[in-house]
Amino acid sequence: MIWSRPEGGRCRGSGRPVARRTKQALRFDLVALFAASWLATAGCGHRSEQLTAPAGMPPQVEAVRPQARSTGVSFDTDIWVQFAEPLDSLTVTTRNVFFKLDTRRLPISVAWEAPTRRIRVTPQVALGARKTYTVELSPDLTTAAGAKLGTLYFWQFTTVSVRRPAVPGPAAGASGESPFVSLRWNGTEASAGVLEYEVLASSDSAQVALGNAPLVARVADPAYVPSERWAQGASLFWSVTAHNLDTGESAAGPVWRFDTAPEGAPIDSVEVPLSEWADARAGGFRRCMFDNVVSSPITTCAIGLSRSALPPVKLAGARLVLIATSTNPAAGHPVIASTTGPWTACTIGYPGPPYSDATLAPGIVLNPGEVTFASDALTIHIGAMRDVGSLYGYLLRSSPSITYFVPAGIAPLKLYYYVEPRAKVPRGASRP
Secondary structure: OEOOOOHHHOOOOOOOOEOOOOOOHHHHHHHHHHHHHHHHHHOOOOOOOOOOOOOOOOOOEEEEEOOOOEEEEOOOOOEEEEEOOOEOHHHOOOOOEEEEEOOEEOOEEEEEEOOOOEEEEEEOOOOOOOOEEEEEEOOOOEEOOOOEOOOOEEEEEEEOOOOOOEEEEOOOOEEEEOOOOOEEEEOOOHHHOOEEEEEEEEOOHHHHHHOOOOEEEEEOOOEEOOOOOOOOOOEEEEEEEEEEOOOOOEEEOOOEEEEEOOOOOOEEEEEEOOOEEEEEEOOOOEEEOOOEEEEEOOEEEEEEOOHHHOOOOOEEEEEEEEEEOOOOHHHHOOEEEEEOOOOOHHHOOOOOOOEEEEEEEEEEEEEOOEEEEOOHHHHHHHHHHHHOOOOOOEEEEOOOOEEEEOOOOOOOEEEEEEOOOOOOOOOOOOOO
């Protein structure tokens, strides 16, 4: 409560105290002490109805947003502090207003809004998930009447722990898309906690919007690599809901759509070389980047592709053709499997990097000496290696052994892709 003494030492009105919020207990005590002392000496029997702040009283904070100690605050929240009286706008600068993450100051812009008596704070960096931020006001902030805040004032808030999924891949509304495409989206940073993403997909947009579409996957990373191709010439609607398993907070993304290329769409092809290859036998013998590699039950045989060498096309298929120098390679029952951990050719050892027991494609001997690996699963994996980026190459496996001829400079991988339709050129105009 703030008391004022009427001019001339006279008491006016009922003397009822006017309650005002104060943020500093010490300030409250000093004001209360001043009021009690004045009443004792003045001996007034009536109290004031219209009260004003004593001279030199620092500006009082009326409200803040987000509220102090609030949690689950959205990333695009308004940040402001409202005062009981106008401030000197020349003191409302980044020298007197700070925004911090822990003890680190973050870049901001600040503005004084006279009609609302608010300092508005706008961060110049994106807010992190599940982070506690501090807004700090310097004692040098000054009222229009010249009174300084006089003491450090701050409040804190914590952001929501999960981001709403956004920035889909394929892009929303994409047409002529590959039926082998993986789904991607912007996820929440791993520092926010243990995350899980639920992916719904259907040809029925209403069911996806209602959350009644089939659940195609629960994944820990913001990407879904399908186990089989999407329907050809169809519209697929999908959405993602992100969950933070540590905090229990969730955020549902919008419904996205893409259309796959129709049957009979024109297709072209491009050849891609291997980036590395090696084999390593039990006992420590290793060869890397030789002109041949050997697969066998006691040999790790790895081949790799460079992501940068994979063109940004809409895949229609993939075929890997290796030349076998062994007689009757089909007797070795060759298969290709995906590795599930990083490796480099000249450091690989036996039994090699971790790999999936699932076969991506069997090796088929179509022509003498040629072993061809081709399947939907292989095409999906190659596209995901380019788009998702967390896949690591392949192992060749066989029993008994098969020797493959792998000279440098050859391009054994052929990718088939849908040709983008060319825009119609108006009559009389020329193509660039």
